[in-house]
Amino acid sequence: xxxxxxxxxxxxxxxxxxxxxxxxxxxxxxxxxxxxxxxxxxxxxxxxxxxxxxxxxxxxxxxxxxxxxxxxxxxxxxxxxxxxxxxxxxxxxxxxxxxxxxxxxxxxxxxx
Amino acid sequence: xxxxxxxxxxxxxxxxxxxxxxxxxxxxxxxxxxxxxxxxxxxxxxxxxxxxxxxxxxxxxxxxxxxxxxxxxxxxxxxxxxxxxxxxxxxxxxxxxxxxxxxxxxxxxxxxxxxx
Numbered sequence: 001x002x003x004x005x006x007x008x009x010x011x012x013x014x015x016x017x018x019x020x021x022x023x024x025x026x027x028x029x030x031x032x033x034x035x036x037x038x039x040x041x042x043x044x045x046x047x048x049x050x051x052x053x054x055x056x057x058x059x060x061x062x063x064x065x066x067x068x069x070x071x072x073x074x075x076x077x078x079x080x081x082x083x084x085x086x087x088x089x090x091x092x093x094x095x096x097x098x099x100x101x102x103x104x105x106x107x108x109x110x111x112x
Numbered sequence: 113x114x115x116x117x118x119x120x121x122x123x124x125x126x127x128x129x130x131x132x133x134x135x136x137x138x139x140x141x142x143x144x145x146x147x148x149x150x151x152x153x154x155x156x157x158x159x160x161x162x163x164x165x166x167x168x169x170x171x172x173x174x175x176x177x178x179x180x181x182x183x184x185x186x187x188x189x190x191x192x193x194x195x196x197x198x199x200x201x202x203x204x205x206x207x208x209x210x211x212x213x214x215x216x217x218x219x220x221x222x223x224x225x226x227x228x
Contacts, residue, residue, distance in 0.1 A: 004154075006154075009152065032215065034216070036217075036219075043219045043220065043222070044155075044202065044217075045219070046216055046217070090154060090155065092155075094215055096215075098143065098145075098160050098162055098168065099157060099160070099170065100145075100157070100215065100217060102147075102155040102156075103154050104152055104153055104154040105154045105155075
C-alpha cells in the first residue's frame, strides 16, 4: 500500500537555524509530491509541489524541497527559519488518481 | 474569494445523534474529499468524490456517509456518531485528479467534532 513517512514528529529550532524535514514515500511509479503547512489557527495551505522536471522545487516563504527518486524522498529545507515558521508541516503524495496520502505531520516550533 | 467553506466549525454532540457537516466550494472544482486529522496520524481520507453523483471510499470510511448531488456541495454525514469519531475534519477540493498538476488541494478551515 502507498504510504508517506515523516521522520520527525516534533522539531524545535532557534531562529536563524537551518531546517530539514524528512519525507519518504512508498510507490514505485510516477508520483506527485507536496508539502502543505498549517499555521496555528489557519487552513492547511500548499507550500510547494513537485510534478515533473527540475527535482529541486521552490515554494513560498523561502522553502524548497528536493525530489530524490532513488531514495523515494522529498525533504523540505529552509536555510534560516523564522519565528513565523512555527507550524505543522505535512508531506503528501498522489499517483495521479483520486487519493492524496498524507504523512503524520511534523510540528515545528521556532524559538525567538 | 475562492474558498472551501465548512460548517459547523465546532460541534459537541452525544453518541447516536445524527449530524451533518456541510462543505461547499465556489471554484467549480470537480474533485472533493473529506479527511480527518488525529494526533500522530496525520490526515486520513474518509471519502472522496470525482464529480456529481460519483463518490468512493477512502481509507477510513466506517461510520460515515457522503453525497454529491451538486458540484459545489459535499456533506459528510455521521448517522450514529461514536466517541472514536471525535476528531478534526477537513473538506478539500481540487480541479481534478491526474498527473497534470490539477490535484492541488484547497482546504476548508476545519470542523472540530466532539462526541460524548
